[in-house]
Structures are given as C-alpha cells and as structure tokens.
Amino acid sequence: MRRFTLAALFVIACGPKPAPQKPTIDTRALAAELAAQMTEVAAIVHRHRTDCPKLASELRLLFVRMSASLDRAREAQQDPVVAKQLTTDMRAYDEASTNAVSSIEADFTVDSQCARDPQVRDVLQSMPTL
Numbered sequence: 001m002r003r004f005t006l007a008a009l010f011v012i013a014c015g016p017k018p019a020p021q022k023p024t025i026d027t028r029a030l031a032a033e034l035a036a037q038m039t040e041v042a043a044i045v046h047r048h049r050t051d052c053p054k055l056a057s058e059l060r061l062l063f064v065r066m067s068a069s070l071d072r073a074r075e076a077q078q079d080p081v082v083a084k085q086l087t088t089d090m091r092a093y094d095e096a097s098t099n100a101v102s103s104i105e106a107d108f109t110v111d112s113q114c115a116r117d118p119q120v121r122d123v124l125q126s127m128p129t130l
Helices: 002-014 027-047 052-077 080-091 094-107 118-125
Strands: none
Touching (some): 027 052, 027 080, 027 094, 052 080, 052 118
C-alpha cells in the first residue's frame, strides 16, 4: 500500500502539466493606445512646428513609447486570431488616423521650418513602424 501511495504521488507530481496559457493581449486597448500615439505625433508637430529642437526632443520621447506599443502589436501578429482582432479594433480609429496624418502633412511640408533640420530629420528616420 505504501509503494502504491508513493507511486501515485510520484505520478501526480511528475505527470503531465497543463500547457502554459498564452498571455492575453487586450487588442482594444492596444488599438486605442496606437491611435492616441499617432494623434500625439500630430499634436507635437503642430505645437512645435517652428521650434525644431523641441520638436525633435518631444518626438524622440514619444517614439520610445510608440516602439513599446508596436512591439506588442508585432507580438499580437504572431497569433492569427489575435492579429485579426487587433485589425478589427484598429478600424475604429481609421478616421482619427486619417485626420492625424492630414494634420501632420499640413504642418510639416517640404517648406516648413523644421523639415530640413538635422535633428528633426534624424528623429523622423527613427520613427518606429509596424
């Protein structure tokens, strides 16, 4: 009886473990975060369109946060179901994203004061993308 009990305990202790659960990604929150960051890019460009050092500095800080968000989006893309849900959730922000891009284009033209600023150009080249 004692051997049976020890054997049963051993099997229970060393037996198959349940597969680890994938971390869940809140795609709705991630979509909102990404959209808010794009809107923030537009606001920074508008607010500092004539102050090139400040524009470069604030964009650099934002791009660090954006990079982390986009890393999570890339992670979401690894699972087709989660990727599909993220795409669906992002559609809610299509109009806001279009407006943000239009605002950036209006404020940051080829002739704008900061368009040729080396610091701004370096920062813009480092902008994280998906």
